[in-house]
Amino acid sequence: MHISGRNNVTVAIHEFILLGFLCSQEIEILLFIFFSIIYILTLLGNSAIIYAVWWEQQLHTPMYTLLANFSFLETCYVNSNVPTMLLNLLSKTKTISYNGCILQFYIFLSLGATELFFLALMAFDRFVAICHPLHYPIIMTKKVCGASVSACWVGGFLWSMTPAILISQVPFCGSNVIDHYLCDVGAMLAISCAPVPKTTLTCSTLSAVILLVTLFYILVSYTLVLRAVVHVPTDSGRKKAFSTCASHLVVVSLFYGSVMVMYVSPGATNQPGLQKFVTMFYSIVTPFLNPLIYSLRNKEMKIALRKVFCKV
Incomplete structure (x- = not known):
């Protein structure tokens, strides 16, 4: 039972129905195969980056430590929603318990908030490395890096507590059908x-x-970084700095562009189809593309990944 104290209404909703993509069974099977492939490739790609950073001594720097933690975050992010979506594609009931729905909403939102903090932290790392290179070893020590990573995780999960508590107090006394493939704020x-x-x-x-x-x-941060990069004396140093920053800016653009459509106005009357597409983009497509973006534009990472795959 869920009770709304303000309205003194007892709500007999114990589970929700996630409609998913509203298509025929044949299309659902094709979607299951497609998303399963994307899911597996996402896990493999992010796991490869984590292992490469752990295995290659040359990559034991704050920048790559942050990248490995970011890849771990992306792995958690897809695991928070894709397995449920895949199960619902093959299920006839497509149900999720009330508590399970609130928990999924909280974890999904928390990981998204953590990713925002991580992207800001990675921008700070590049700012210090390029604008203050002589002070970089003093500022970005292992202790500071570890504390910053922990702060991102704790901050993301603390920030999401308020929305999760508020959503858990919303009165659901009529329809229990959520026109989405996950428990998201707008659909709920x-x-x-x-x-x-x-x-x-x-x-x-x-x-x-x-x-x-x-x-x-x-x-x-990146405005200051780009100003500093212009004054880098060597072409190779300038190219390396631009390449590293470009990868991060592409990830920032993809993630922020799609997330802002959904969460700046969660109560807006968006079409359910648009909600699903945008959510799918930042929760499935972006984690899939991130390993490709970071590895293809980073020479050290490509060398490390090549060594990893040759070792395997």
């Missing part, structure tokens, strides 16, 4: 049996704050 608010403007406004505000603050920090 759409089936509330009573208006919840304060919850919608709070979730929207919290999302806008974390998105805009971290994005502003990243843009300022």
Whole structure:
């Protein structure tokens, strides 16, 4: 039972139905095969980066340590929603328990917030390395790097507690059908049996704050980085700096561009099809592309991955 104290309404909803992609069984099987391949390749790609950084001594630097932790985060991110989606594609009932739905929402949102913090931290790392190279070993020590990584994880999960608590108090007394393939804020608010403007406004505000603050920090950092790169004396050094920054900026653009569509206005009347597509882009496509982006544009990473695959 879920009880809304404000309205004194007892809600007899113990589970939700995730509609998924609303297509025929034959198409669902094809989607299952397609997303399974993407899922496996995503796990393999991110795991390869983690192993390469761990195995190659040359990559035992703060930048690659952050990259390995980011790849681990991406692995957790796809595991928070893709397995459920794959099971629902083959299931006839497509149900998820009320508690399971709230838990999935919290974990999914927390990992997304953690990724925003990680992208800001990686921008800070590049800023210090390029703008203050002589102070880099003093500033980005192993202890500082470890503490920063921990702060990203803790901050992401603490930030998401408020939206998760608010969503758990939303009254669901009518339909239990969520027109999505996961428990996301917009789709859940759409089936509330009573208006919840304060919850919608709070979730929207919290999302806008974390998105805009971290994005502003990243843009300022890379503006300063690009100014410093222009004054790098050698062509090889300038090219290496541009290559490293370009990879990160591509990831930032892909992730922020899609996330801002969904979470700046979670109560907006978006079409369910658009919600699913955008969510799929930043939760499935981006983690799949990240290993390719970082490995293809980074010479050291390509060499390390080549050694790993030759060893295997």
